[in-house]
Amino acid sequence: MRIFIANKFIFILLLFLKTQTIYSQTFTSGAVNTEIPENIKGVVIPINISGMATQLDSTFGIESVCVNIIHPISGEIDFYLISPDGTTIELNTDNGDKFSNFLGTCFSMTADTFIVDTVLPYGYSGNFRPEGDLGAFNNYQNPNGDWKLYVCDDQSDSIKGNLVDWSISFGENPAHRFISSNLPIMILNTNEQYITDEPKIMADMGIIDNGQGQINNIKDAWNNYNGKIGIEKRGSSSQQFPKKPYGFETWDSTKNQIDVSLLNLPANHNWTLYASYSDKSLIRNFLAYKLFEKMGHYSVRSKYIELVLNKSYQGVYMLIEKIGRGINNINISKLSKSDTSYNTISGGYIFKLDKKKEFPYIGWESKFASNTNDDKTLFQYYYPKPENILPIQKNYIQSYVDSFEIALNSENFSDDILGYNKYINLNSFIDNFIINEVSKNVDSYRLSTYFFKDKDSLNDKLNMGPIWDFDLGFNNANFGGGNEVAGWQYTYGWNWTPSIDTTYPTPFWWRRFMEDPNFVNQLNCRYHQLRSTILNIDTLFTFIDSTANVLSEAQNRNFNYWPTLGKYVWPNTDPIAMTYEEEITKLKNWLSDRLIWIDANIPGTCILTDVKNVALHTNHFETFPNPINDKLQVKYQLKEHNIVRLSIFNLTGQPIKEIINRKQDAGIYIEQISMEDLASGIYFVKFSYGNEFLTKKIMKINN
Numbered sequence: 001m002r003i004f005i006a007n008k009f010i011f012i013l014l015l016f017l018k019t020q021t022i023y024s025q026t027f028t029s030g031a032v033n034t035e036i037p038e039n040i041k042g043v044v045i046p047i048n049i050s051g052m053a054t055q056l057d058s059t060f061g062i063e064s065v066c067v068n069i070i071h072p073i074s075g076e077i078d079f080y081l082i083s084p085d086g087t088t089i090e091l092n093t094d095n096g097d098k099f100s101n102f103l104g105t106c107f108s109m110t111a112d113t114f115i116v117d118t119v120l121p122y123g124y125s126g127n128f129r130p131e132g133d134l135g136a137f138n139n140y141q142n143p144n145g146d147w148k149l150y151v152c153d154d155q156s157d158s159i160k161g162n163l164v165d166w167s168i169s170f171g172e173n174p175a176h177r178f179i180s181s182n183l184p185i186m187i188l189n190t191n192e193q194y195i196t197d198e199p200k201i202m203a204d205m206g207i208i209d210n211g212q213g214q215i216n217n218i219k220d221a222w223n224n225y226n227g228k229i230g231i232e233k234r235g236s237s238s239q240q241f242p243k244k245p246y247g248f249e250t251w252d253s254t255k256n257q258i259d260v261s262l263l264n265l266p267a268n269h270n271w272t273l274y275a276s277y278s279d280k281s282l283i284r285n286f287l288a289y290k291l292f293e294k295m296g297h298y299s300v301r302s303k304y305i306e307l308v309l310n311k312s313y314q315g316v317y318m319l320i321e322k323i324g325r326g327i328n329n330i331n332i333s334k335l336s337k338s339d340t341s342y343n344t345i346s347g348g349y350i351f352k353l354d355k356k357k358e359f360p361y362i363g364w365e366s367k368f369a370s371n372t373n374d375d376k377t378l379f380q381y382y383y384p385k386p387e388n389i390l391p392i393q394k395n396y397i398q399s400y401v402d403s404f405e406i407a408l409n410s411e412n413f414s415d416d417i418l419g420y421n422k423y424i425n426l427n428s429f430i431d432n433f434i435i436n437e438v439s440k441n442v443d444s445y446r447l448s449t450y451f452f453k454d455k456d457s458l459n460d461k462l463n464m465g466p467i468w469d470f471d472l473g474f475n476n477a478n479f480g481g482g483n484e485v486a487g488w489q490y491t492y493g494w495n496w497t498p499s500i501d502t503t504y505p506t507p508f509w510w511r512r513f514m515e516d517p518n519f520v521n522q523l524n525c526r527y528h529q530l531r532s533t534i535l536n537i538d539t540l541f542t543f544i545d546s547t548a549n550v551l552s553e554a555q556n557r558n559f560n561y562w563p564t565l566g567k568y569v570w571p572n573t574d575p576i577a578m579t580y581e582e583e584i585t586k587l588k589n590w591l592s593d594r595l596i597w598i599d600a601n602i603p604g605t606c607i608l609t610d611v612k613n614v615a616l617h618t619n620h621f622e623t624f625p626n627p628i629n630d631k632l633q634v635k636y637q638l639k640e641h642n643i644v645r646l647s648i649f650n651l652t653g654q655p656i657k658e659i660i661n662r663k664q665d666a667g668i669y670i671e672q673i674s675m676e677d678l679a680s681g682i683y684f685v686k687f688s689y690g691n692e693f694l695t696k697k698i699m700k701i702n703n
Contacts, residue, residue: 025052028167029149036071036161042152044082047168052143061138061174064108065091065130069151071161072100074124076153081137081168084145087311089132091115093194094154096124109134109175112563114242129242133312133561134175143170176560178306178313180217183554184209184224184263186273186305186319188231195246197239200230202255205248207305209263218308225262228253234272236355238471241277241569243315243562247322248273263303265321266328273307274318277562278569279471281583282316282555283547288439288470289320290543294534295431296631296672298330299466306554315558316551323450323468325350325383330466331629332454335384340392347455349397350383354447355504362386364398368405370505371494377507382450400453404462408509414516421518425461427624427633427670429513430523432464434530437489440594441473442480444489445506458701459625475573475590483573485593486601490514520604525668527602537592548584555580606668621687627699632673634659636687640666645688648673651681675700 027047034043054060071077074096082088091107092115104125107115111127149166185208193201206222227250233239234247250260250269257269276282286302293299300321307314325332325348332348339345351363356378363380370377379401381389404423412418436444443449448469453462472482481487490510513519533539548555559565559580566578577583621636634646646660659673680702687694 024171026167026169027147029165031165032163033165034163036069036077036151036153036163038153038156038158038160040152040154042078042150043163044148044150045163045166046146046148047166048146049084049168050144052170054143055140056138056143056170056174057140058138058174058177060172061170061177062134062143062168063171063174064106064127064169065134065149065166066104066106066169067091067102067149067166068104068164069102069161070100070164071102071153072159073155074099074101076155076157076159077102077151077161078154079149079151080132081134082148082150083137083141084143084147085139085141087137087139087141088150088192089130089134089136089312090310091130091132093131107134109561110173116242131312132310133178133314135177135313136311138174138177176557178218178308178557180215181306181554181557182215182550183316184303184305185216185218185220185308186317187218187222187308188229188310190231190310195231195233195244197233200232200247200249202251203229203231203248205229205250207262225250225260227251227260228255230255237570238275238277241275243275243277245275246273247271263305263319265301265303265319268321268324268326268328270322270324272318272320272322274302274320274471276316276318276471277564278572279476280559280564280569280572280577280580281474281476281548281587282551282558283544284439284474284476284587285318285320285470286547287544288435288441288467288473291438291534292431292435292465292467295435295530296633297428297431297465298630300468304551304554306557313557313561315561316554323350323382323466330383330452332452333458335389335393337388337390340390343457344455345393345396346460347453347458348383349393350450350452351397351401352380352382352451353377353445353449353504353507354380356380364394366405366507367402368409368508370508375493375503375505377446377505383452397453400462405509408512413512414518420512423462425459425463425625426519426522427526427635428463428465430519430526432467433490433510433513433523434527435467437598438535438591438594439470439473440475440482440484440487440489441470442477442482442489442492443469443472444492445510446493446504458627472571474587475594477571478573479571482571485590485597514603517604521606522604522668524602524604525606526670527598528606529670531595531599535595537595540591541588544584544588548580621694621696623685623696623698627701628675629701630674630676632675632685632698634671634673634685634687635668636671637668638664638666638689642689645686645693646671647686647688648678649684649686651683656683 027049029045029047032045036043065081069077075094078093079091080088081091095115102124106127107130108127111129113128115128116131147168151163187206189204206226207224208216208220208222209224210216229248230251231246231248233244235245238245248271250258252258259267259269261267289299289302302318302320305317305319307317330350335348363378366377404420408420413420450466451462451464475483480492490506493505568576577586623634644660644664647655648657649655678700680700683698685696685698
């Protein structure tokens with residue numbers, strides 16, 4: 001009996017060990033020592049696998065791939081893994097520059113180091129994240145068959161190398177495969193083309209969106225978009241990160257731009273995929289854009305998605321409409337090459353302050369120093385495009401900005417007739433000041449900063465906005481004062497020292513604005529009005545928490561693929577949060593402290609003292625802009641506590657919209673009114689206070 005029990009135990013043990021060998025195996029090519037040809041045809045070395053009685057999925061699948069390659073210049077070597085069902089994943093391309101070899105180089109999705117982030121003069125030895133996603137192989141396929149390593153030398157320089165051998169490992173800790181999401185899923189296929197900074201390459205794009213509250217599965221039909229795009233890398237400093245940002249245009253099959261509505265966003269052809277690598281809250285840009293929109297301005301619309309590129313999961317991205325001219329974007333006049341007369345040349349223009357990529361520089365330089373180092377602001381043409389804008393049109397917008405700066409720099413800068421105010425929409429500058437200072441974005445005022453001007457017959461003043469690129473705001477930059485609760489961001493770089501990079505200086509405008517009592521008093525009024533509404537801390541926290549809740553499932557996958565939580569990523573601030581929940585708490589705590597500091601230090605008082613404004617002992621109201629397309633702003637001042645009614649009437653005197661009917665204290669107020677639902681025509685805005693009233697006539701124009 002004991003012998004039987006012992007034999008039974010041995011049998012079970014052997015069966016267990018046999019089972020373990022099935023679920024933990026490494027297969028090797030053996031020594032092949034194959035020369036790598038210098039052409040894109042390359043060499044393909046297979047490993048034949050047989051006898052594995054299981055499919056590859058989330059419980060058992062591919063864990064790692066290892067290679068030994070000898071080559072004097074590792075940057076010339078590209079290699080991919082191809083499974084029996086044809087799934088192809090990029091392991092490495094163009095990494096290593098002029099260093100050498102891949103010896104003992106293993107790729108797994110649990111490695112902390114990305115192959116794209118590493119340059120080792122002694123060769124790539126150790127564990128690395130591949131450029132593609134090994135989880136794409138664990139797609140329920142049968143592992144038996146030929147697994148192939150494709151290797152090529154993409155430079156014809158007579159410098160050759162050899163593939164020594166390679167191996168592949170399967171086990172019970174497989175690379176996870178992305179299957180489904182509560183967010184829309186975007187799938188890109190570049191058809192074996194590499195995405196470069198420029199030019200755009202044609203690719204296939206599909207978007208899966210089954211609707212709010214529904215789960216989207218990777219196998220679902222491409223029901224939101226199924227077509228061609230032209231895609232390229234975008235961004236400046238953000239391109240250094242392994243999670244790449246992209247820009248793309250929706251194309252037809254012949255590469256013509258086509259306007260398309262993606263994820264219910266307004267139709268457009270120009271889009272951005274924002275990667276949010278350094279911003280580990282994933283919401284800084286989303287928060288800034290929504291706040292600016294709630295201030296009553298056009299702000300770029302966006303949607304969260306999860307991205308799959310060439311079968312490789314890439315994480316959480318934001319799909320954002322790119323800034324441009326149009327009825328769904330910056331709604332200003334189209335400026336053509338025939339617009340050269342006095343009546344037509346005044347608009348529309350979009351220009352910006354940003355890093356310059358082009359040479360020679362496509363813009364102009366301010367006539368005034370922006371700091372004590374005599375650095376000057378550089379303006380760039382944006383619309384019309386630099387290659388399309390005419391010399392006479394360049395002269396117009398340059399002259400307009402020059403006139404504004406000359407007036408702002410003059411002794412009479414605050415005078416209503418001789419000063420700067422006649423050149424700009426002051427309210428747009430004030431709101432940009434507030435969003436920049438609340439976020440303490442280190443790029444504020446000097447980079448990713450846009451301005452636009454329409455024709456004089458429609459709106460004769462320069463507007464600031466829309467806002468763009470706030471990933472280095474809200475305490476996510478350890479330089480330029482971005483991590484400090486106290487201090488004004490507009491002063492950055494004025495007193496130049498060798499430690500401050502002022503290649504892109506803050507315009508002198510803001511220091512000058514702060515010397516104007518009218519500006520600071522209107523700023524004070526506007527800030528406190530916003531502080532009691534959209535900048536109320538409870539309102540802000542509710543928005544942040546609700547956004548984080550939408551991302552709660554997807555952020556886990558994102559940070560599993562990009563393991564940055566608890567690690568420093570340029571230019572994160574201390575202390576480094578260890579979890580996503582801590583990232584959100586860190587953001588909220590800093591924002592609360594920042595608002596408290598601004599509360600105590602905002603300049604001015606909510607009393608407009610300039611002679612052009614009505615005195616405090618009278619009631620007053622004004623409307624702008626006029627004509628109006630989508631949003632009307634109404635500013636009014638009360639001398640004392642009273643009942644206020646604000647209504648809109650048509651030409652026959654019939655009331656068609658009531659905006660306000662409430663008691664209000666003495667002070668200055670600004671209201672944002674949507675006019676999108678009204679037909680083109682003449683209307684009256686009636687401002688009633690107590691038993692008295694004032695009216696303004698406005699014109700509504702629909703494009």
